[in-house]
Amino acid sequence: MQKRLGKYELLSKLGDGATSTVYLGRDPFAKREVAIKVATPEILRDPERGRLYTRLFLNEASLVGKLTHPHIVQIFDAVVTDDLCYIVMEYVPGGTLETYTHGDKLLPVDHVVELIFKCTRALEFAHRLGITHRDIKPANILMCDQHDIKISDFGSAITNTPNHRTVITGVGSPAYMSPEQIRERPLDHRTDIYSLGVVMHQLLTGELPFAGDTDYAIIFQVINTTPPLPSARRPDLPPILDRIVARAMARDTEARYPTWTAFAQDLAQAVRTGQLKRHHGDMPETEKFATLRMLPFFTDFTDVEIWEALRFAGWQRVDPGTIIMRDGEPGTAFGFVIEGELEVSKNGHRIATLGPGESFGEMAVIRRYGHERIADITAATDARVVIIRSEALTEASGACRMHFYQAFLETMADRLSGAVRHIASG
Numbered sequence: 001m002q003k004r005l006g007k008y009e010l011l012s013k014l015g016d017g018a019t020s021t022v023y024l025g026r027d028p029f030a031k032r033e034v035a036i037k038v039a040t041p042e043i044l045r046d047p048e049r050g051r052l053y054t055r056l057f058l059n060e061a062s063l064v065g066k067l068t069h070p071h072i073v074q075i076f077d078a079v080v081t082d083d084l085c086y087i088v089m090e091y092v093p094g095g096t097l098e099t100y101t102h103g104d105k106l107l108p109v110d111h112v113v114e115l116i117f118k119c120t121r122a123l124e125f126a127h128r129l130g131i132t133h134r135d136i137k138p139a140n141i142l143m144c145d146q147h148d149i150k151i152s153d154f155g156s157a158i159t160n161t162p163n164h165r166t167v168i169t170g171v172g173s174p175a176y177m178s179p180e181q182i183r184e185r186p187l188d189h190r191t192d193i194y195s196l197g198v199v200m201h202q203l204l205t206g207e208l209p210f211a212g213d214t215d216y217a218i219i220f221q222v223i224n225t226t227p228p229l230p231s232a233r234r235p236d237l238p239p240i241l242d243r244i245v246a247r248a249m250a251r252d253t254e255a256r257y258p259t260w261t262a263f264a265q266d267l268a269q270a271v272r273t274g275q276l277k278r279h280h281g282d283m284p285e286t287e288k289f290a291t292l293r294m295l296p297f298f299t300d301f302t303d304v305e306i307w308e309a310l311r312f313a314g315w316q317r318v319d320p321g322t323i324i325m326r327d328g329e330p331g332t333a334f335g336f337v338i339e340g341e342l343e344v345s346k347n348g349h350r351i352a353t354l355g356p357g358e359s360f361g362e363m364a365v366i367r368r369y370g371h372e373r374i375a376d377i378t379a380a381t382d383a384r385v386v387i388i389r390s391e392a393l394t395e396a397s398g399a400c401r402m403h404f405y406q407a408f409l410e411t412m413a414d415r416l417s418g419a420v421r422h423i424a425s426g
Helices: 041-045 049-063 111-129 189-205 215-224 239-250 262-270 285-294 303-312 390-394 400-425
Strands: 008-016 020-027 031-037 073-081 085-089 141-145 148-151 315-318 323-325 333-339 343-345 349-354 376-379 383-389
Touching: 008 031, 031 041, 031 049, 041 049, 049 073, 049 085, 111 189, 111 262, 111 285, 111 303, 111 400, 189 239, 189 262, 189 349, 215 262, 239 262, 262 285, 285 303, 303 315, 303 400, 383 390, 390 400
Parallel strands: none
Antiparallel strands: 008 020, 020 031, 031 085, 073 085, 141 148, 315 383, 323 376, 333 383, 343 349, 343 376
């Protein structure tokens, strides 16, 4: 094995494919490990296939620095010439979702729903940039751990440029391709919705919806038959998952989910209504994300910034009478009410009641030189709150901090207006 490729040190081989080899490398300037996908020289020397795969590498290279999302593999660098093509990307050490597509290694159902939910948010982010992936399958979804993923391999992606067509041989995997992709019709994000529905079916059951001895046998079924419901192969699955997979995989694009948001909302609803058995005590990230997304405070936050906030937010359940913040103590955190009611009081006198969606303790991060609490915050009912420590916010991205400060100012302005109206009416 060669030891260098351009400026990158090659440490080991991660895997071989028919058209490329992936190496674990090191970027000596950024001081980080990277994954480097290198086109197989024989492919590039083939007149016809070489042109196709050079275009695919160019396509992926065009996305350098554009797909910055916590659930998409970042592309750092690319080199595309007639005799050398490679892509340098974020190294994700956990393998791919292929590991969990077999009957003896299936993930818990609630984990599957959480991972698919994260895929929907990542692919919606790409869709907003005008990008349709076109090759969604377990091999292109990398695992950070059992609860986190990153989507990779955007080489087959198309943008909103008219007249893009799919080549069945060389682009896409027939078992995961939508009927319109197989027929080489114009594509939009709904082809990815179909493919993700196939992935969801496979993760839930350990089997592909359509299988055959040849690609053409699979293609015939995709075009002409209705996919089986997951519960036909795994009867213990709740009916809501049958409905979600069936709608995602509808042959008619008009019957399919019209948007990634609609797909994500149904997944979140399956979690929120308690129809899935939970295999860990904490609130699933699917529900956490959906909860913050609905709060007015987070209206102007991007999905990326909400995922960022989730990484440093603490979720707590509190009993009635629990003092969450105490008068006179240093202010080192702020929070939000998710469920229930909190009471704001001073010297035993109630000042206000806070309900779901309202923030508290924000003066701890607004004042420059520290701040002592000026009131008690007590749970008036059973409640669920989110607590964020002020030092965590100082380490957040500039865009995330800006949206927090903007929302704090709007909250303070609303409270001031309310106080003025109260005084004027008195």
